[in-house]
Amino acid sequence: MEPIxxxxxxxxxxGCVWSPNTWKTRYSLNYKGLPYTTVWVExxxxxxxxxxxxxxxxxxAPDGTPQYTLPxxxxxxTKTTVSDSAVIARYLDKTYxxxxxxxxxxxxxxxxxxxxxxxxxxxPDLLQIMLPAxxxxxxxxxxxxxRATRETRFGAKLEEFAPVGSEKRxxxxxxxxxxxxxxxxxLSAGGQEKLFFLGDRISYADMTVAGFLVxxxxxxxxxxxxxxxxxxxxxxxWARFMDAFTKYSAVDVGTDVEL
Amino acid sequence: MEPIxxxxxxxxxxGCVWSPNTWKTRYSLNYKGLPYTTVWVExxxxxxxxxxxxxxxxxxAPDGTPQYTLPxxxxxxTKTTVSDSAVIARYLDKTYxxxxxxxxxxxxxxxxxxxxxxxxxxxPDLLQIMLPAxxxxxxxxxxxxxRATRETRFGAKLEEFAPVGSEKRxxxxxxxxxxxxxxxxxLSAGGQEKLFFLGDRISYADMTVAGFLVxxxxxxxxxxxxxxxxxxxxxxxWARFMDAFTKYSAVDVGTDVEL
Numbered sequence: 335m336e337p338i339x340x341x342x343x344x345x346x347x348x349g350c351v352w353s354p355n356t357w358k359t360r361y362s363l364n365y366k367g368l369p370y371t372t373v374w375v376e377x378x379x380x381x382x383x384x385x386x387x388x389x390x391x392x393x394x395a396p397d398g399t400p401q402y403t404l405p406x407x408x409x410x411x412t413k414t415t416v417s418d419s420a421v422i423a424r425y426l427d428k429t430y431x432x433x434x435x436x437x438x439x440x441x442x443x444x445x446x447x448x449x450x451x452x453x454x455x456x457x458p459d460l461l462q463i464m465l466p467a468x469x470x471x472x473x474x475x476x477x478x479x480x481r482a483t484r485e486t487r488f489g490a491k492l493e494e495f496a497p498v499g500s501e502k503r504x505x506x507x508x509x510x511x512x513x514x515x516x517x518x519x520x521l522s523a524g525g526q527e528k529l530f531f532l533g534d535r536i537s538y539a540d541m542t543v544a545g546f547l548v549x550x551x552x553x554x555x556x557x558x559x560x561x562x563x564x565x566x567x568x569x570x571x572w573a574r575f576m577d578a579f580t581k582y583s584a585v586d587v588g589t590d591v592e593l
Numbered sequence: 594m595e596p597i598x599x600x601x602x603x604x605x606x607x608g609c610v611w612s613p614n615t616w617k618t619r620y621s622l623n624y625k626g627l628p629y630t631t632v633w634v635e636x637x638x639x640x641x642x643x644x645x646x647x648x649x650x651x652x653x654a655p656d657g658t659p660q661y662t663l664p665x666x667x668x669x670x671t672k673t674t675v676s677d678s679a680v681i682a683r684y685l686d687k688t689y690x691x692x693x694x695x696x697x698x699x700x701x702x703x704x705x706x707x708x709x710x711x712x713x714x715x716x717p718d719l720l721q722i723m724l725p726a727x728x729x730x731x732x733x734x735x736x737x738x739x740r741a742t743r744e745t746r747f748g749a750k751l752e753e754f755a756p757v758g759s760e761k762r763x764x765x766x767x768x769x770x771x772x773x774x775x776x777x778x779x780l781s782a783g784g785q786e787k788l789f790f791l792g793d794r795i796s797y798a799d800m801t802v803a804g805f806l807v808x809x810x811x812x813x814x815x816x817x818x819x820x821x822x823x824x825x826x827x828x829x830x831w832a833r834f835m836d837a838f839t840k841y842s843a844v845d846v847g848t849d850v851e852l
Contacts, residue, residue, distance in 0.1 A: 442783035524701035
């Protein structure tokens with residue numbers, strides 16, 4: 335088969351891949367063992383690219399304007415463009431049923447519910463810490479766009495979100511710890527501790543968690559106090575969890591998008 | 594086997610069983626076809642009963658005081674007391690593995706996540722409408738207790754929650770419609786509309802939804818405009834869904850608790 339084109343967001347360090355939402359698709363492609371090429375797209379190019387390749391908007395602004403986000407893929411084998419990591423996962427399962435399944439059909443409704451619960455538990459605190467840190471990693475072309483959109487959305491300067499050393503930052507970090515506690519509780523709901531959401535095999539729910547954890551690891555750094563905290567929380571559960579993703583973490587060199 | 598004792602909350606109409614949380618357990622017992630006897634417990638008796646039978650508290654008040662809730666069961670066959678409808682479901686699956694499964698082990702972590710997402714989407718609006726209506730159905734012994742605890746919790750008189758005909762009530766009702774829309778979206782996440790969360794068989798996630806829908810039906814009444822709305826929403830999906838629960842809806846006469 336021809337390689338799938340996988341649209342991801344670059345940083346100023348080649349190979350330093352950070353976007354949690356595109357990581358979900360990268361894990362999906364790697365887990366299924368499908369050939370693909372990464373195409374790097376700076377923030378201001380996401381909407382023009384999406385329109386060009388026919389990727390559906392994934393959200394709406396409060397005023398109704400369609401919003402385009404990555405990941406998106408173009409699969410030359412079926413001439414299909416798909417956006418939104420969960421929709422991509424379902425497309426890949428349907429199109430390549432002989433490869434390992436990301437979302438077993440009997441678990442798809444629960445996966446959708448999981449996604450809501452996951453976001454509600456983690457996002458409010460995580461974004462406050464991760465958006466400013468991510469901004470520092472972006473190339474010049476994305477820098478201004480990212481700052482303007484995020485500062486408008488949250489009504490504050492990136493520098494005020496969660497300054498290093500502030501009480502605010504500590505509170506948000508505590509919130510992240512509590513969210514991971516909640517996930518650990520879900521994973522133990524059946525009375526014994528599971529490593530993955532479906533038990534002993536990885537599914538898309540795990541890729542969602544891993545995508546957001548790897549964001550912390552990549553952007554704050556492996557040696558950061560924060561990442562070292564994560565590895566210790568819940569008796570080292572997340573260290574064991576992330577170890578299982580090592581073999582699905584390959585990043586190709588890719589090419590820059592041409593519009 | 595000896596009948597399980599199932600502790601439920603009565604109303605002033607015998608057989609008018611309303612509590613959404615105890616309905617989850619009633620559906621669980623009926624679905625598994627296990628023999629049981631209902632024991633009716635008025636609100637002020639829930640804590641003394643729970644302590645007497647050794648039921649674990651299911652929550653904590655903001656000041657740390659343990660909170661006891663129903664459902665709880667006592668299974669004389671294993672001499673085990675269990676509280677909390679999800680914990681009861683898991684106990685029944687474990688203890689009676691030859692009966693139909695409520696929470697398949699591979700889906701237990703996702704069921705736990707579902708429960709959070711379900712509550713977050715539905716509860717804020719549903720409680721505003723249903724708590725005052727439920728209060729009107731309680732027997733004298735529970736009446737004051739229910740009013741006092743709920744009014745303290747929400748900081749308003751029950752009569753002010755969502756008065757019939759008010760704009761507030763309409764807003765909350767709209768919120769409930771949106772929550773059911775969300776559940777319908779989850780159920781269609783895989784690309785085709787499923788009736789139940791695991792596809793074509795009922796699981797505990799469905800009993801959660803059904804327990805809260807039957808609350809509306811019983812307390813507001815089958816002929817109410819609200820229940821008729823529910824039956825029409827999402828192309829009649831919830832009417833079909835609730836039809837499937839008819840055969841698991843038996844209510845025995847039971848006995849009043851003796852303390």
